[in-house]
Structures are given as structure tokens and as C-alpha cells.
Amino acid sequence: MTTIREVARVSGVGLGTVSRALNGDPRVRPETRARVIAVAEQLGYRPNVLAQAMRTKSSRTVGLIVPDLQNEFFMAGAEVVQHRLAESGYRLIIGCSDNQDHLDRNILQSMAERRVDAILHVPCTPSGSTSLRETFPDLPVVEFCRRSSRDDVDSVIGDEEVGAADVVTHLVGLGHKHIALITGPTTLSTSEARIRGFRRGLQAAKIPLRHCPIASVEFTSHAAENATEELLQRHPEVTAIFAASSRGTAGVMRALHHRRLAVPEQMSVVGFLDPDWFDSVQPRVTCFKLPLGQMGTAAAVLLVERLNHAVPRRPRRIVIPGELLVRDSTAPPKPAAATKSARARPAKTTTKTTKTQAAGRASG
Amino acid sequence: MTTIREVARVSGVGLGTVSRALNGDPRVRPETRARVIAVAEQLGYRPNVLAQAMRTKSSRTVGLIVPDLQNEFFMAGAEVVQHRLAESGYRLIIGCSDNQDHLDRNILQSMAERRVDAILHVPCTPSGSTSLRETFPDLPVVEFCRRSSRDDVDSVIGDEEVGAADVVTHLVGLGHKHIALITGPTTLSTSEARIRGFRRGLQAAKIPLRHCPIASVEFTSHAAENATEELLQRHPEVTAIFAASSRGTAGVMRALHHRRLAVPEQMSVVGFLDPDWFDSVQPRVTCFKLPLGQMGTAAAVLLVERLNHAVPRRPRRIVIPGELLVRDSTAPPKPAAATKSARARPAKTTTKTTKTQAAGRASG
DNA sequence: TTGAAAGCGCTAACAC
DNA sequence: GTGTTAGCGCTTTCAA
Numbered sequence: 001m002t003t004i005r006e007v008a009r010v011s012g013v014g015l016g017t018v019s020r021a022l023n024g025d026p027r028v029r030p031e032t033r034a035r036v037i038a039v040a041e042q043l044g045y046r047p048n049v050l051a052q053a054m055r056t057k058s059s060r061t062v063g064l065i066v067p068d069l070q071n072e073f074f075m076a077g078a079e080v081v082q083h084r085l086a087e088s089g090y091r092l093i094i095g096c097s098d099n100q101d102h103l104d105r106n107i108l109q110s111m112a113e114r115r116v117d118a119i120l121h122v123p124c125t126p127s128g129s130t131s132l133r134e135t136f137p138d139l140p141v142v143e144f145c146r147r148s149s150r151d152d153v154d155s156v157i158g159d160e161e162v163g164a165a166d167v168v169t170h171l172v173g174l175g176h177k178h179i180a181l182i183t184g185p186t187t188l189s190t191s192e193a194r195i196r197g198f199r200r201g202l203q204a205a206k207i208p209l210r211h212c213p214i215a216s217v218e219f220t221s222h223a224a225e226n227a228t229e230e231l232l233q234r235h236p237e238v239t240a241i242f243a244a245s246s247r248g249t250a251g252v253m254r255a256l257h258h259r260r261l262a263v264p265e266q267m268s269v270v271g272f273l274d275p276d277w278f279d280s281v282q283p284r285v286t287c288f289k290l291p292l293g294q295m296g297t298a299a300a301v302l303l304v305e306r307l308n309h310a311v312p313r314r315p316r317r318i319v320i321p322g323e324l325l326v327r328d329s330t331a332p333p334k335p336a337a338a339t340k341s342a343r344a345r346p347a348k349t350t351t352k353t354t355k356t357q358a359a360g361r362a363s364g
Numbered sequence: 365m366t367t368i369r370e371v372a373r374v375s376g377v378g379l380g381t382v383s384r385a386l387n388g389d390p391r392v393r394p395e396t397r398a399r400v401i402a403v404a405e406q407l408g409y410r411p412n413v414l415a416q417a418m419r420t421k422s423s424r425t426v427g428l429i430v431p432d433l434q435n436e437f438f439m440a441g442a443e444v445v446q447h448r449l450a451e452s453g454y455r456l457i458i459g460c461s462d463n464q465d466h467l468d469r470n471i472l473q474s475m476a477e478r479r480v481d482a483i484l485h486v487p488c489t490p491s492g493s494t495s496l497r498e499t500f501p502d503l504p505v506v507e508f509c510r511r512s513s514r515d516d517v518d519s520v521i522g523d524e525e526v527g528a529a530d531v532v533t534h535l536v537g538l539g540h541k542h543i544a545l546i547t548g549p550t551t552l553s554t555s556e557a558r559i560r561g562f563r564r565g566l567q568a569a570k571i572p573l574r575h576c577p578i579a580s581v582e583f584t585s586h587a588a589e590n591a592t593e594e595l596l597q598r599h600p601e602v603t604a605i606f607a608a609s610s611r612g613t614a615g616v617m618r619a620l621h622h623r624r625l626a627v628p629e630q631m632s633v634v635g636f637l638d639p640d641w642f643d644s645v646q647p648r649v650t651c652f653k654l655p656l657g658q659m660g661t662a663a664a665v666l667l668v669e670r671l672n673h674a675v676p677r678r679p680r681r682i683v684i685p686g687e688l689l690v691r692d693s694t695a696p697p698k699p700a701a702a703t704k705s706a707r708a709r710p711a712k713t714t715t716k717t718t719k720t721q722a723a724g725r726a727s728g
Numbered sequence: 729t730t731g732a733a734a735g736c737g738c739t740a741a742c743a744c
Numbered sequence: 745g746t747g748t749t750a751g752c753g754c755t756t757t758c759a760a
Contacts, residue, residue, distance in 0.1 A: 019739060053414050415754040
């Protein structure tokens, strides 16, 4: 590899001059700069970013940690963040925690050791980036999509509480009185918000919480499928389901199909986010959609702020509203037919670890 | 930040000893090591990976460049690669080229400058990583999912040629004689392979190629939707469509609904890959599926080989077979002049899997 | 077994 | 304007 020293030798100038010429320092004669640049080019010189980073103590890189590389919830934002960051001369490196605490901590640490200038973090536990604080207290962290219990970091999340309440309002407006919620692990801020909003919507409509079961399961379509099965078995009176995770929606649909429950005639379904297919299948899926791009932009702005002004500033917590997209998977309930059909056709699915709780029981 | 020097000072030994102790060098007295480690821990010492990398000229990192962060084709593999690599002590950093040549080159360069030890590359042009070769001739590159025209790099791709031929065979077997293919830009190896296989399947069935239109469009559901519209207008005789991209499948479905064409009664559809929703909607989508996880593993193996043995070796080109998943979106075509009674029994095929090929082959 | 010293490639402070 | 020098934090000879 050609080094700066080589370039200096060939162009007959000192090391400092080469560095200045290449970095656009104004105090270097134009012709000198031209010569240096020409030589560098001709020699195929490429800066060693590691050395630069070590010297300047900035790698001009920010790290993004997501729980799932295949989930649009995080990756749609990632796409935007990368572009916005690139505009400010920063590069994004992405790691995946698989929703596992120890992996999360691991990657957090490892990115910090790689001297990223900031971290965009989708926490997978309430403790969030706490482990980092001990070793890298000054590394800026911005939380994305989810919040940990830390209140000293910036964050950008969607307004899922209002979203869930809106979903309930929509369903209640159609006449539903027995609504189920299927969401993720209760330790996550997103699930918490969804449950809070769900209950709020129910209370506003004067619907008893105990009529409306909540299932908290892993974010896989399989888990959602099993949860739906179990839930419908236990609560055959349910006429509408809010599948509050994008992957979960597919699982719910599958379970419904196994039970021969027609959507929306026998069961209304509201999905989460708005993947392409929601609008391409029959029935088109009603959903609660978050402006993922906008959330990415907001995160990038926060990041760049922290990057530029190393001055401490009070943490900013941004909550971005979503919208309800009413399509064809929700309709007024058909009381008699629905429950009958549900009992008529038993499921053949194997049941796995699925926690089901009634909304009323845990509400305090 | 605590440095190694600090640790040395506090534990009362030299720099070298600390380095050796921390890196498990055998020639250091156990008690010395214990003390050093204790001090390091107590001081919250964290190695500066940048400095390590600079010194050892290895960052123990490999870079992955994909065209689209939201596409399971690439990200499912990424997930696996990351885990496999982690087992060998390597970290994966991911960048996104957006399918744009200049961004691709940009990221390639930037990762190289960051001194990754190898690059896993999903090329978006035939030139692939050529631009890198000039400046970093020795950086190992493994191509993933797609191939460039370079024949001096390792690669792992799915056998899409055989896959496309199998799809045609399946459709022809059902009685289709006018089949359309919607695929990506023709400059990509994947599109080429799909088209080749498509034609081969047609020829084997003695179906005139001119009866079977091919559309090459961007990898968005929108582009596929428009292409389908246009294609059906121009070729109303078409009775089956192979949507050879996962996003494209949704677009095709949308266009079909828009035209009020029932699937599979009036139009058979074969999708690409196998996202959750293919099996969750009505009709469940017949598709050509690639073992993404297996492909990721293969790539990781190749990578680790290159990483360990810096010895040059002839490039290996691995092709991994996929399988056809026959579900409900394909059925015999509706005879042109016949009435509805002509199709007495709708095809309710249970999902069966067909291996397209016995084993992956490696050459070179 | 350990310490001292020499850089890895670069930038920034300081001279001229 | 430009050259020289001193490190950034680490690993790795080379002596001891």
C-alpha cells in the first residue's frame, strides 16, 4: 500500500504538505497541491482511515444496532439514516443483536471499541446501553424505534400508544366488542405502549378490559400464529385482532386460515406497519403505519447534532405519529356466524410457549 | 479512556507484558497475568481496536455490501454470515449500495480503506469489484447472490437458471402455453440466469419463445406492477406469470387485482423466494425458493478460508440449488372458449417440494 | 519471563 | 507556504 510518506518522497515535499494538500487545507500553494494530488492519484494512494481515526480520534462512522436484519421496522429507517449521514460525511456500520441481551451488549461494546462517533441503538432490554456507559461514558447514543428506561439519551420512536388507541377506536366504531391484541415481549417499550394504548382505547369506549385478551410473544410469524390459535380457543368471542408486529400479521392470517375464519367477514384484522404485500393481497390489510423514513431522518438529525456539537445538551425525545390505513381486512362483526365457525373447525396446529393474559387482569 | 500504558503503570509492569498478558501470550507468569488482568478490569480498560488493527494490519472485520437493506434475498444470508463469522472471531459491517454503481464503488473503497480483511459483495454491475482491484489488489472478495463478470473471485449464488426452467416446466405441466417472466435489470447475473432458464424450459417444452414475453424492470413492487399492466395489455393471451423477484411478486398481485383477474383461476402466479406472507395469504403463493441460510453458510466458509490461508487459491464458484414450492397460486389455465363449468375442480394442491437438483456443485 | 524501544500511517503543533 | 517533529495506542522485535 502506498503511504503518505511515499507520496511525499515522489512529489518532493514534506509529509505535512501532503497531508494538508490532500485534506484541503487552504495554506498550501495551488500548484503544490495539484502536483501532490496528481502524484497521489498516479501512485494509487489511499488514505489509511484507521490511522486517520487513531490520530483524530474520530472515525467518522456511526454504528447502528438492530435486533433483526430482516425487519422493515428497523431497516427502512436504516436506509434513510445511511443516506442522511452520508451527506454529512459519516458512514454507517450495522450490527445485529438478534434481540438477545448479551449479543446486544457485545456489539455495543465492540462498536465503541471500534471508535464509532455515535451509536444508533434499538435496545432489546430496558437497560439499553447502560453497559456502555461504564466504559465509554461520552459516546453519544440515540435510541431508535424502541426506548430503554434510560432518560439521558436521545430517542426517536413512533407514537404506538396513540396508534393502538386509534386502532381500537376504529374497531369499536365498526361494532367490535371483543378485540384481541397480539404484541411482542412486555419488556419492550413498544409492547408497553401498544398495550397502554389498547387499554386506553378500550376504556374510552367503555369496553371491559377482561373482554379483550392480550398475548405477548416473540416477533416471529410462527409465535403469532400459535398465539392466535391459543387465544381463539380460549376466547372464541373475539371478533377482531390487532397484530401489532409486521411479522406477526402473517402468522395471525395463517392461524385464521387454519381455522377457516374468513377475513373480514368472521374476523377483522389490523396489521402493523405497511409492507408491500398488505396492499397486494385479498383482502388488503388494514394497518397502523409509521412513517419509517421520517423517523430515520429525525434520528439522523439528532445524530448529526450530537456529532457536531460535542456540547452536552438535554436529551431530546421525539415521538412521531403514525396513521391508520383503513383497507379491507376490517369490517363490522357478524356475531353468530363467527363464533360458530370458530368452534366448528378445530385446529391441527401444535401449540408452543405462548403467554396469554387477559387485559383486565394485569391492569392496575 | 484507559490505555495499556495506564494499566502497565498501575500494575507495575512494562507495556509489553500487559499486551502479552491480555492477549493470552503463554510466556508470562500466571500471577503476573492475573494481576494485570485484575488491574485492567478495575480500571475499565478497553483495547483500542483501531490501534490494534493498525499495528497488526488486520481489523478482524469483513464488510458486506448489499444493494437493498430491506430485501430478504440478501439480508437472510447476512444474518447467517454474521453468526458464522462471529464464531471465527470476525465481525461483519454492512453497507448498502442502493443498486447504484457509484455508491457501490464508494462503499467498496471505503470499506477497504477501513481495512476490512475481506469483502462479501453483492455486485450491482458486471464490473463488480474491479475498481477495488486497482487500489487494493490483495483484498479478498467473495460475491454473494449475484456474480459480476470477474472470474477471479469466489462466489456463492443460487441456481436460478435451473430454478426458472423448473418453474416453466411446472407451468407447462399444468397446460400453460403463454407464460410471462418479470425479472430485474438484464445487466445482473441473476436476471440473465432467470431468462436463460426460462428460455431453456420453454424450448424443452417446444413452446415458441415469442409466445412468452419477458419484462426486465427495477426491483420494486411498483415497477413490477406497471410491467404487469403493460404486459397484459400487449399480451392478453398470457395465462401465467413468473415474478422472479420477491418484491416484484407483490406488484404483480396488485396489477392482477386491479385487472380483476383471479389467481389462479384466470392467471397463475409463481413468486420468488419465500417470505412469510406467501404462505399466509389466499391463495398461498407458489414460488421458487432458495436456501438463503445455506447460501450464507457457504459464503462464510469461503470467507474464513480466504481469511485464514492468505495463500492464493483458485477461485471457487458455488451454485446452490433451490426448490419449487407448489402451492395454490398456480393451476391449469382456463380454456379460452370454455364456460365456468369447464373447470369443475379448482386445484387444491397441498404444498409439495421438489428439489431442482441433487447437490450444489463447486468448480474451479 | 520481562522491559525498552521501534514503529504502523497519519495529523497537528511548531518552526522556518 | 512548507518541512520537521511528536505522538495517537498498540504489538513485536530485541535485549536482558
